[in-house]
Amino acid sequence: MCGNTRLKLTLRLRDRNLMTCPDCGVKSTDRVGETAEIADYYTEVQAHHGKADGDAVEEGSGPLAAIARGQADWIEDLCGPRRFGSFLEVGCSRGHLLEEMEVRGWTVSGIDVSRSSTEEARTRCKDAAVYCGQPGDPDAPFAPESFDRMAMYDVLAHLVDPKDTLRKAAAYLKPGGHLVMSSCNESWTLVPWMLRAFALFPKRTADLRDEMYEGQHYCYFSIDNIGRLLEEVGLELVRVEPLQPLSTRYFVHQYSPKRRFALLAMVRLDRMLGSSRKMLVLARKPGRAVGSSSPT
Numbered sequence: 001m002c003g004n005t006r007l008k009l010t011l012r013l014r015d016r017n018l019m020t021c022p023d024c025g026v027k028s029t030d031r032v033g034e035t036a037e038i039a040d041y042y043t044e045v046q047a048h049h050g051k052a053d054g055d056a057v058e059e060g061s062g063p064l065a066a067i068a069r070g071q072a073d074w075i076e077d078l079c080g081p082r083r084f085g086s087f088l089e090v091g092c093s094r095g096h097l098l099e100e101m102e103v104r105g106w107t108v109s110g111i112d113v114s115r116s117s118t119e120e121a122r123t124r125c126k127d128a129a130v131y132c133g134q135p136g137d138p139d140a141p142f143a144p145e146s147f148d149r150m151a152m153y154d155v156l157a158h159l160v161d162p163k164d165t166l167r168k169a170a171a172y173l174k175p176g177g178h179l180v181m182s183s184c185n186e187s188w189t190l191v192p193w194m195l196r197a198f199a200l201f202p203k204r205t206a207d208l209r210d211e212m213y214e215g216q217h218y219c220y221f222s223i224d225n226i227g228r229l230l231e232e233v234g235l236e237l238v239r240v241e242p243l244q245p246l247s248t249r250y251f252v253h254q255y256s257p258k259r260r261f262a263l264l265a266m267v268r269l270d271r272m273l274g275s276s277r278k279m280l281v282l283a284r285k286p287g288r289a290v291g292s293s294s295p296t
């Protein structure tokens with residue numbers, strides 16, 4: 001993030017390394033996927049983030065709709081109870097949150113790299129402008145400074161160039177507008193302990209390590225450095241707090257007993273420590289839109 005290229009090796013993963021920047025503390029992997037490959041991945045694996053565990057994920061009224069209600073509630077909790085205006089979700093996946101926000105009175109738009117997901121989102125939300133691609137693409141149908149609120153749930157860690165993508169996404173936000181996002185939190189109390197365990201017992205901890213650092217995640221921010229990222233893309237940090245992963249509430253029944261036990265034990269420990277593997281972030285674009293009634 002800060003431009004320092006002398007990164008410190010933190011952990012060896014299966015076919016790449018996890019590196020830490022000694023200056024800003026951001027962790028990243030030394031190998032990332034090609035943009036086209038990544039789009040293909042998300043097109044083939046529609047329900048990412050472990051949401052594909054088992055085939056029990058139902059359409060419509062299933063856990064994804066429940067998660068969307070939770071995510072919409074976070075937006076109202078953080079930004080205020082307003083139920084009108086223009087809303088953009090970056091990484092809208094199959095459109096469950098777009099649908100929920102539409103029900104709540106918002107004019108909704110979405111953007112995602114997955115062709116199959118955006119197709120499904122268009123079917124789910126007939127009036128939504130859903131674009132398949134990346135923020136800042138020349139053919140993206142969104143005007144600069146045109147959205148009152150934006151959400152970016154569990155997207156940040158997947159970005160190959162987080163600063164660039166976030167800057168381009170932030171350009172769509174009106175002055176005074178809000179961005180709500182969630183991501184992994186490397187300030188989690190257990191991270192140093194886990195890194196030590198991963199290094200000492202690589203075989204026995206492989207499953208947990210994979211869950212934390214493998215897959216489609218390329219960069220890891222924290223409660224301590226997310227403000228700097230926001231500042232560099234022209235946003236200001238309003239609030240950041242630990243967030244209990246929604247998967248622990250909505251998908252835990254699909255996990256194996258061993259994994260379920262580990263996950264629930266972790267949630268309990270988190271509550272005691274007041275910390276969490278994930279964080280919920282509220283950012284604001286400086287300035288005030290003319291005629292804006294957005295709460296600040």
Ligand SMILES: [Zn+2]
Binds near residue numbers: 021024026
């Ligand atoms: Zn750095």
